Amino acid sequence: MNEDQGGAQARSTADAVARRSYGKLVAFLAARTRKVDMAEDALAEAFAAALTDWPQKGCPANPEAWLLTVARRKFLDVVRSQRREIASDEMESIAEGLVAAESSSKFPDQRLGLMFACAHPAIDAAIRAPLMLQAVLGFDAARIASAFLIAPVTMSQRLVRAKQKIRLAGIPLRIPEPEELRDRLETVLDAIYAAFSEGWIDASGTDVARRELAAEAIYLCRLVTELLPDEPEAMGLLALMLFAESRRHARRDAQGEYVPMAAQPVEQWNASMIHEAEALLLRASGYTLIGRYQLEAAIQSAHVARRITARPNWNEVVQLYDALLAFSPTPVVAINRALAIAQRDNPAAGFAALEEVAADARLTEYQPWWAARADLLARTGKPEQARHAYDIAIGLERDESVRRFLEKRQTALAR
């Protein structure tokens, strides 16, 4: 094997290990010490060492163990160099823990503990999802920044601060006690869903960072359902994301124009994702512990029922929105409920339901509110008011093809 081939193979092995084991290695190195930042640095050095060492000596039989050994040495070097900041007994326990783990052939998967630390209530809610993407999946700050539309420098600073908080405040990297598990799991699921939502926005699929974000969020949620197999809300969230993801490509036609869900050809939906989502939802229902994500997934399920029945089950959709409103009384839910009522009963009833939340000040800059209003005003014979609402909806939309869609609707209004 010549050097180029060896280099290429070393790189691809390193990439594969990084993808599969990055979070496991970080979680393991940081589990006792809570030093997520140092664990990341040590691991980065270990990967760099692998790329110089493996092409020369060949890939090791157990690349993961090789990386852990090197990372552990680097980690201890850093810890020792910071002797003044770290108590000596603590340092000993770090060293012992790492040595003990290294001698066993398999090290424990502590990624879930790491996720609970990243989404800890003591961590600023806005940084939980980015932090999880970085610590568990190894996304770099620039990539996360572009997906969350935040300046890379700012994102990087926020991530550093959050990791410092984990270390200095002593946030534990572990699965919470059973009595607080459900509450704490909610913040983990919320962070995963936040990552997914950022990835969902890019409907045209041109933004690679965003498209991957949705897939990675599904991966993280799968991890949660595997490591905590009896949590119905985790199943609910996974089902919800799979339902949404199944329609990713159907949101645009061949010309790249926006297609609303009601007009999407059902053959374009990913059937295997829908089947998996339905199965998850069914399994979750066996626990008789309803929650927000199960309800949202159930709504999705009622929407996609038209694959079989030719029309969505609007009655069920409205009932589910009623239940969801009790769990999370947000304007978003209220708007969707109003649109469902318009379908089940008539546009006037839908508009009346929409008016119930009109007083909420947050709605003035909320695109879906203006789009829903415009649609219902048009359908209740108020073209002038509808035109105005479309103007604002178009002005607030950042996706070009959705803007074009709304403009077409606006043009079609009766004069």
Next chain:
Amino acid sequence: MQYLLALYLDESGWTTMTKEQQEQGTAAYMAYTEALKAAGALKNSNRLQPSASATTMRTKNGKTQILDGPFADSKEQLAGYYLIDVPDLDAAIAWAGRCPAVGHGIVEVRAIWAM
């Protein structure tokens, strides 16, 4: 890890309480302190004299100033503290949540800088 639970309370509350209420309030703190002791988590704790008795010092233009009153001019004032030793932030939060001060004020949880 050691944590400081700093108790910020509205001091006007205490003076408007009846003697019985004050006794009740004191008893709640005593019980909490006992529980911390029994769990082996308590390092130290103290109640402070009212903030009106505070004196503040700082240097301005190279000259040391001594001022009457507390540093922060807010309704809630530092009224006391518990220094506890527990494994991590979750344990510290669990103890802070049981502190009677949470019912009528604010408890700030801060890790101690280990030397």
